[in-house]
Amino acid sequence: MLLGFIAVIGALAIGGSLLWKKANRLDPASRKQPVKFFIQNQLGAFISLLAFLPLIAMIFPNKDMDAKQKGIAGAAGIIVAIAATAIGIDFKPLSQEQVAVESQVVTQLVGEDHVWWSGGGRVVHLCEGASDIQNTTTPVASGPIADALAAGKEGITLRLASELAQCGLAVPDNLSEIEQWVRTARGV
Secondary structure (H helix, E strand, O other): OHHHHHHHHHHHHHHHHHHHHHHHHHOOEOOOOHHHHHHHHHHHHHHHHHHHHHHHHHHOOOOOOOHHHHHHHHHHHHHHHHHHHHHHOOOOOOEHHHHHHHHHHHHHHHOOOOEEEEOOOOEEEOOOOOHHHHOOOOOEEEEOHHHHHHOOOOEEOOOHHHHHHHHOOOOOOOHHHHHHHHHHHHOO
């Protein structure tokens, strides 16, 4: 029964962590407040770990269990706690600054804050005619960059010169500077 409770707590902790990650993509924190940014983005992992600490702490001093039962239950609790915590870590957290910079870049290059992305891709594209969009078998969506980032996309493609050519858009003289702004906003 204890292993069942560990499994249920693990599933709930993982579900909560994934929902927390999604909430952070919908309402990202600002990198200007580094402590708040870190805590807000990693709170799902902290809570997952916190959910298991009391349970694990109660297993080992339990006098009603023998050493083998404590070892199995303790190991299971620790393994599930580590897995739930690892799943809760956001390795590439989104920031308000990234949303603002990428929105500005798209508006500057295209004339409006409107991009296209496919369900299977990692990045967004400047027009529906981009080759990566044309060669996909997954559904294509479009909208403001904030919607794409909330959907889990990393941001606009960094192959901007070829993308602008495919879209029939002018390549600005400061394209390398624009690409650097995007990289900096992403923390890359």
